[in-house]
Amino acid sequence: MTPSATPAYRRLSVEERRSQLLDAALGLFAHRAPEDVSLDDVAEAAGVSRPLVYRYFPGGKQQLYEAALRSAAEELQQCFDEAREGPLLPRLSRALDRYLAFVDQHDAGFSALLQGGSVVETSRTTAIVDGVRRSAAEHIYQHLGITGAGPRLRMTVRMWITAVEAASLIWLDEDKQPPAGELRDWLVDQFVAVLTVTAARDPQTAALVGALAEDGRD
Template sequence: MGVEERREQLIGVALELFARRSPDEVSIDEIASAAGISRPLVYHYFPGKLSLYEAALKRAAEDLASRFEEPHEGSLGGRLLRVMRRFFDFVDEHGPGFSALMRGGPAVGSSATNALIDSVRQVAYQQILSHLRVTDPPARLELLIRSWISLAESTALIWLDGRRIPRAELESQLVHDFAALAAVGAAYDEEMTALLRHMLKDEPHDGPFTDLAARLISLAS
């Protein structure tokens, strides 16, 4: 194998192991053994476990960011729901590695890993803005999107801890959460009200946002 090929193989092996156990619990020996090479040879390609971890995280981050891409077609609720499905696919595939990363800890709290996590959040933020066709977001819209992204992260983390709620429900709940938080924000801001009306106007009668509005009315009555 060439150098790049071997590096890619080791990254793949590491990601598979991190998907089953926290990176803190996976040794270089295990990675070497799973890749069928010697421990010193692993160090030939990656100077230490942290550099292999960071390379694996970089690949996972690119993978996740690519799942946020969604055609600008159909209702906004439907688009967000499809992205949530792919987000939970990712979370499901990377379980323990995702948890360890997002909860921080000895192997994963470095500046480089934090910067990488933030870069994925930034991709998610920009994607949502582009679907809303907003280029210069007011402060309340930025708050809505960024705080909803953190809500999605924590929902996924809590789901991974025992999987006590079916993920399909959480995917659709997060779409509803976005609309509900937008509705709260609209109380304070004319622009947010206009945005919410724009979000809701192209929604189909059986879409997730219409469903939520009907439910809120029945609860309030």
């Protein structure tokens, strides 16, 4: 297959082509561990030649994987976007619904990334994942109306985010049981429960738990 045989080659802009290749890669990384995806697979899925993939990603699979990961991280962070209006816990529920839909779609790729030990995992990929975690925490503080979260509250929120990740991995392992809606409610209830435990040790969190209880009564 040569470029001239496929006119579509010339019709796409550089950005469009790049985005097409990333989509193809993400589709493959979603259902297989990164080490099981070759550049040939990506070229085939995108309907292009292997040299073309290399032209866009001269660093080979590692570069393609990191670019795909960055693109997935952006998509994941969009799950957290939620209007700051209405009761707080339903907002968290809606964000979790979108997050679980993302986990559902990205499946094996999501597991491989978070479980570590992948041959394509580096300090850069870890930094991308940590960025998503930080972004999740920031969204939570913003919705809760907190500007300077103290150490107890921060630790609680970060522990809960980690627990949500663990739950997602187990959920994928267990054929997505319980159904996403049940898992979401369970995670929201855990959020309130761990905040309540921290409230007994931290005035900032205690005020927050009080506000959440008020909020639920509106």
